[in-house]
Amino acid sequence: MRLSIILLLASCVFLFVLFEIRLLKTPLIITSQASLLAAWDFIPQLRNLNAFATNTNCSTARGEADNEKFRQAVTFLPLIDVRYHKNAEDGNTWFMSSLSDKQEEGQAQYQKFPSEASDGRLLCIKGRNADNGAWNSYALAWSETLPYNATLLKGLTIVSNNHFGHDYMWYNPWHGLTAMVPIVSWHIKNGCTRVPPTPRFVFYHRGELRTKIGKWITTLMEATFNGPLDIEGFDFLGGDGGGGGDQAVCFEEALVFRRNEKLMAVQRRKEACDLIRCKAWGYCNVSFAAAEGGGGGGGGGGIGMTLIFRTGSRSFKNETAVVGIFEKECKKVEGCQLRVVHSDNLTVCEQVKLMSVTDIVVSPHGAQLANMILMKPNSTVMEIFPKGWLELGGVGQYVLHWLASWSGMNHPGVWRDSEGDPVPYKFPDNEHFMSLYKNAQIGHNETYLSAWARDVLNDVKQRKLVEGKEKGKGGSEYASGCACSAAEP
Numbered sequence: 001m002r003l004s005i006i007l008l009l010a011s012c013v014f015l016f017v018l019f020e021i022r023l024l025k026t027p028l029i030i031t032s033q034a035s036l037l038a039a040w041d042f043i044p045q046l047r048n049l050n051a052f053a054t055n056t057n058c059s060t061a062r063g064e065a066d067n068e069k070f071r072q073a074v075t076f077l078p079l080i081d082v083r084y085h086k087n088a089e090d091g092n093t094w095f096m097s098s099l100s101d102k103q104e105e106g107q108a109q110y111q112k113f114p115s116e117a118s119d120g121r122l123l124c125i126k127g128r129n130a131d132n133g134a135w136n137s138y139a140l141a142w143s144e145t146l147p148y149n150a151t152l153l154k155g156l157t158i159v160s161n162n163h164f165g166h167d168y169m170w171y172n173p174w175h176g177l178t179a180m181v182p183i184v185s186w187h188i189k190n191g192c193t194r195v196p197p198t199p200r201f202v203f204y205h206r207g208e209l210r211t212k213i214g215k216w217i218t219t220l221m222e223a224t225f226n227g228p229l230d231i232e233g234f235d236f237l238g239g240d241g242g243g244g245g246d247q248a249v250c251f252e253e254a255l256v257f258r259r260n261e262k263l264m265a266v267q268r269r270k271e272a273c274d275l276i277r278c279k280a281w282g283y284c285n286v287s288f289a290a291a292e293g294g295g296g297g298g299g300g301g302g303i304g305m306t307l308i309f310r311t312g313s314r315s316f317k318n319e320t321a322v323v324g325i326f327e328k329e330c331k332k333v334e335g336c337q338l339r340v341v342h343s344d345n346l347t348v349c350e351q352v353k354l355m356s357v358t359d360i361v362v363s364p365h366g367a368q369l370a371n372m373i374l375m376k377p378n379s380t381v382m383e384i385f386p387k388g389w390l391e392l393g394g395v396g397q398y399v400l401h402w403l404a405s406w407s408g409m410n411h412p413g414v415w416r417d418s419e420g421d422p423v424p425y426k427f428p429d430n431e432h433f434m435s436l437y438k439n440a441q442i443g444h445n446e447t448y449l450s451a452w453a454r455d456v457l458n459d460v461k462q463r464k465l466v467e468g469k470e471k472g473k474g475g476s477e478y479a480s481g482c483a484c485s486a487a488e489p
Contacts (some may be wrong), residue, residue, distance in 0.1 A: 133207020388437025
């Protein structure tokens with residue numbers, strides 16, 4: 001008995017000495033990002049050592065003192081790792097670069113806190129800088145050892161960072177959708193029950209805090225999540241948002257999306273677009289039966305063709321001539337109705353209602369074509385480009401073709417303006433592309449556009465006849481409400 005007591009005391013002394021050496025004698029001077037990461041790896045080891053010592057009943061009194069050391073050892077890293085600014089999407093990305101993503105089959109990559117991967121720790125953030133993401137920082141901490149003066153936000157918080165180089169990305173419908181779709185897909189996978197009404201979001205652009213997003217994406221998110229968005233600006237921290245700040249905010253539960261829709265299966269993207277469409281139709285009081293019946297006002301066989309013009313950049317040189325071309329071809333098809341609008345003259349719900357009765361949308365390349373997801377599945381997109389995009393536009397010229405694929409739309413090619421001299425520059429020549437071609441006005445080719453419109457109208461007419469026979473009197477696709485796939489969390 002005496003021997004066992006001596007061995008227990010000796011073990012406690014050994015553990016105490018080892019603990020103090022590791023915690024107090026290890027230099028905590030941070031000289032680089034790598035040093036910070038090493039410090040992070042060290043913290044769970046200390047906690048495990050403390051747990052072992054406590055379980056051996058060495059000292060219950062040391063528990064609180066050790067927790068104090070863990071609290072002091074919480075290490076904040078810059079939200080943006082500037083080492084990777086030239087390759088922002090490589091590896092773990094430059095946003096919260098020390099942490100790895102989780103990916104379930106077919107879903108977007110994301111991070112969840114607390115989780116097994118975070119060793120049960122919560123996500124904490126310092127700073128509300130809107131100009132430099134490196135001034136904002138993040139850390140992981142256990143709930144019982146949160147940083148001093150930290151504010152704990154209860155419930156679920158969804159953090160989304162968009163890395164595109166243009167600050168308008170949270171206002172541009174296409175870029176907003178690429179950030180929204182993975183969140184909606186996660187929402188569907190969890191039975192549409194995990195995101196509460198008035199969900200809390202924290203939005204970043206390259207680690208810079210954003211407290212406002214565009215009206216179009218806001219409306220669609222409010223419709224999808226059944227309530228107004230709570231976009232967190234951390235105003236309760238005080239200050240003007242210009243500095244990093246010393247007070248931390250920790251989240252009881254957090255999801256972090258930083259890769260947009262990358263690696264998502266096409267079917268998961270389509271499911272997300274289907275739910276967004278259905279919820280937007282309901283939010284804007286669209287008649288589901290009327291929308292699915294046809295956009296031409298002629299019953300199930302009617303065809304709605306919509307021309308969406310832009311004002312300024314990528315506008316047509318002669319809108320009247322372009323309208324005449326499509327109007328002439330539309331009149332040749334029974335039940336076809338042509339609508340002509342400018343994208344900047346409609347409210348969001350007016351856009352939703354218009355697209356719900358549109359079977360064919362014709363428009364220059366641009367953010368307004370993101371409205372295609374609001375059309376009935378299997379509708380058609382006719383996309384038109386200014387001269388120079390083929391030679392200098394890079395992959396950006398294909399993004400709306402990709403969106404058509406995600407949302408179940410047809411995209412029968414494009415028309416590219418060929419008027420003028422040949423393009424003398426080669427990709428990548430971003431300087432000349434941006435200054436000369438990106439937002440150039442567009443001409444028209446009556447012969448080509450007429451034939452293209454005629455072919456598309458005929459295809460849509462035949463498709464709608466077949467769909468009408470197959471659907472019969474089965475009613476609206478959304479007659480029983482918007483679909484939501486339940487799944488195990």
